[in-house]
Amino acid sequence: MSGKPAARASDPTACPVPGHGTNPITAGSPDVQFDHLPAARQGDPTACGSALAGNVIATVSINGKPATTLGTLGSHGNAVVGGSGTVLIGNSHAPAPFTSPAPLAMAASAAQALAPSLPQRPGDTLARNWQEEPGDPAPLGVEEEDEEEELEEEIQQGITLRVGFFFDGTGDNAANVVRGEQCRASQLGYDAADERALLEYCPPHQLDPMTSYGRQRTNIARLFDLYEDDSLRTLKRTDQQALLRIYIEGAGTETDNQDQQFPDMALGTGDTGVLEKVARSGSLFLERLKFLLSKNPNLLIESIEIDVFGFSRGAAAARHFVNDLRKGSSSLLAKALPPAQPPLMEGFSWRFGQDVKVNLIGLFDTVAAIGDLSDGWDVNDDRNGDLKLHLTPDSAKRVIHLVAGDEYRHNYSLNSTQPNFSEIVLPGAHGDIGGNYPLEAEEKLFLTRPFHDEVDNRLPNEESLAWKQASSALASWSQRGLIDSARPNGKLYIDWRQVRSTNSPIRRKVIYTQVKLDRRVRGEYGGIPLRIMHALAQEAGGPFKLLDEYDPETAIPRQLQAVAEKLLAYAQGKTALNLSFEEQDLLYAHYLHQSAHWNVHPGESGALTVHFVNRPARSGQRAVHPNNPDSVSLL
Template sequence: MATGYYIRLYDKTSCGGFVLEATSGMGLHGIDQSREGDAVRCGVDGKTYRIRGGISHMTSDGIRLAGTLDSVSGCPCKARLEPSLFCATYENEDSPAAFAARPFSAAGYRQGATAAATPKPLNASLTADARMEQDLEEEEEEVEQEQLITLRLGVFFDGTGNNQANSETVAGCMASDVGLENEAEDIQKFCAEFGYGIDGSAPDNSFGNDTSNVARLYDLYKDHSDVSINPDAEEAALKVYLEGIGTVSGGEDDLWGQATGRGKNGVVARVEQSSALIVERLLRLKKINPIVIIRRLEIDVFGFSRGAAAARHFANDVRKGAESLLAKALPTSDSIFVEGFGWRVQHDVHLNFIGLFDTVPAIVTPFMLDFSPGNDRNGGLNLGLPTGAARKVVQLVARDEHRLNFALIRTENDIVLPGSHSDIGGGYRPHMRERLLVAKPASSQERKTTRNQQSLAYSQSIQSVGPLVRRLIDQGLEVEIHCRSEDEERTRENQIPLYKQVHVLTTLDREVDGDLSKIYLRVMRELGLRYSVPFKDIPQIASLALPSELEPIAEKLKAYAFGHVAALSLSTDEEALLLRRYIHLSASWNAVKERNRTSITPMFINRPTDDYQRIIHGNR
């Protein structure tokens, strides 16, 4: 009998590589055990391969455990697997791994070990070797006919009012220095059709938003749907993009979808639409690469705002395995998936990385008398992400967001960073002008002899100014307070009115840039790379470049987000710069506007909470 040892995550190989993958929850002395087919990295070429062979009489979910007598690396070196634990052993009569190296002996790995392979009769060894050589030849012939791969799938859900196609259509109209007054008449006319004026004004719809970080990450994610992959490749990548909630590429926005998060362009609809897009991409890959067979799915999911809610709902649906929308939509043909592919979560299908920008579901259900976007009644969405839902879940959270209707849904790994909602997730134009009511409109009845500045309305308006605006005032930004009074109407009974009605509006007018979100694009990309998300480099183009004055701040923000420092410590001057130039004031008392910019109803959808503290709901 020969004594063997179990292989666990990060165990070394004889060629200098190591085991990359193991079965979650099946631990041996605190470290997960590996199985046949799990990933292993070659120490020579640095590529990823699979563990070949397993212990015939020891399985997990029908898959053989990896052991030193029965398993080797699938790399060209056919390297043996070197255990790190020697107190747990198993025994075999012979060693199917013999073709890769001499029968394993613990003495080769630690001093004083006594267990070793028991010598076998020569003819038995020859028979075993001959059988193994025959199996190898058959396996190699099979590999020539089919290419087994791990398919990496990136699914990107954009936020409410964010639409990559619509933003790109008018990209030239939202440049940081528009200068349309100097452009040809036809360009002015084109931009005007979408609501862009020569004065820098912009439409209040998806054509008025810049590309979000979700769309930018989608562009960076590798995609092989239309290429012939390398014959030696063991991985391929596909990606799909779901338009922002309430938007239609090339068409008018769906105002019902934007207001409620429901309907044919709502959160649930986007999740349901994702499966068809994935199938279409997969069939394109298969058409160009007919011998490709999928042995494993690795899924990365990203989302912003309501798109983050869709991403969470999608991830939880994937966790249903064979009952998921994706499993039911994808073809089950042997020509696509390896034999035995069973949609087993964390074996056939892995949720690898879930990257969220500021989850705000904001679901409204009028037929159930639920008119509050900020409550935790989210219309049947499954938003909780329990521990172990994916290899990594991360959410970037807006520190300076406090709108009543933009309640946050937490995760177990929230990283709170400076900025408002779209400073985190992107979508603000490169340069824009904020004209805002920064205090609740106030009105009071006063004696005609009372100065407007001494009215109760004036006092209330001053008191309702939020902390961000107060900090801007401290930095020297001027806030205008507009007072208007109307005398009581003279009547037969009131010939000499003694009272007047005082109305007060507090306004702010300033310019602000949209570069802060580019830092968080870099943060999320780097976090994804640490978990093998197949992102390309960020291109060196002006639209993605950081202003030089933001670069030192970016380094501090990244160090905090990556866990290199325990707390974010921006200087007073750095915080002042962010607030003055880059942090948008998302909360205001501006009324909802139609396309022609006339007020419709006194709906203050961007109003702040009463105490300027954001509503936060749990991870559920």
């Protein structure tokens, strides 16, 4: 099934107007609902004062108005950045060709398609079927019900407020991904008129594929879409719980603004660093709560339950956020909504473990990687400034930590949750677990540091020491299964160049050699860690909607279905990790990315210095920092 997620009331939009930020769609169809939320249409308003206007689906009409989807534009230039997890509309997006995706056997019941008739609540149908004519009496019971409702409005409704916080990874920003796709409109099948309209809202930094605008939405953004949200729903009198969801973009990014490379992305500090992202949690919480209260003014919050998820530095942010909650009335959330202030019930004082509890902590490969003056800007060690990562046994009812088993870069040390909480080690690199690789990518990577040798001009290059060193390294890399010999997807070879010797330019030369990988690799594997986290979170009581197994963004191709089922069973503790040799060969040749390499990254502001930011750890193994209180180790 192709198309884009249908937009609904409460789905977020990212507005470029200064000060507006992320705002939800505030109204929708009076009688058409997707996932129990009003379907959004052209002309429906958003909280920033905009109205949905461009990139609508003209071929699908709801109440006589074109339907809207993920990527629809508002009159402020704001973009819809969320949508239904079960309903797709239109044909502008299709999965990259490899093999048609099919539903996993482990979650066949979750697959849902767009029904011929749009869902309606029974009460809505009854309300539309009765129309008052002159002289007609009101239907039996209507007057009495109105009187009862007036009395009920004065009664406060006590609830448990459950809130999901979603911290994205460094350089990852779901709203910027959507805007970047819009700015590459011609690649997505839009016509010339749409493209001209979109480019009016696209400054140069939003056209750069090497920024947050050129990435893919991560598993954090996808989980956020699946988390239930009541912020624009009128609760029933019998409801005892209300749900809110809050997305916080990754370090180094701001919606619609330029990415901040240094120190934000490089060191995790600065105005858009990890601590600053956590600091936004209070204001964002209050913003979403206000929407809920606008529909339910008589709510009384008796207790608060928290679910928190994060990827990479976002996982570090999630852990720090949980530790901030331990501050009680001094926590970020308590400062946003102090004790004794409505809608908190009398006696609610933000006591951790009593008034506020953490149900779930879901982490995708925690990498804090904070560098500052105190540790010589070293992101490899476990000195992380004021960031508090230690999780005690009472931090949450359930902690799920998915760890990248094939990550070994020097700058990507793992901040473990052991010994207090177990970890689930999965095949793949850091981004494979976080799910931020595109459906198809081309890797052009230097796998070794440069070898060099100064030799006589008459000596064949193949006889130089540099060539022999590269040949030995090539033989080793050829055993790692990066290229599929049966279905070649690239090549491994020796890349070389020669220059004149500065010592004797006429008689001597310098040979430089490196092992290079050129191949195409696919991104669908990222959907497997997503399914694992989703399944484990649901088992632990997390309020998530069902995954749509036909969603082109996360569908699992047939080749990976057996792998997905085995890894889920392994994560659930039902089996050991028992992938066959054929399944491992398939993963490493076609789906798992080679994150460690020796490609050069230029210095800040075009400086002449270069950095090997993705170089492998010296030992060839990833540094792992244990989950100790304020631990400091010298590595």
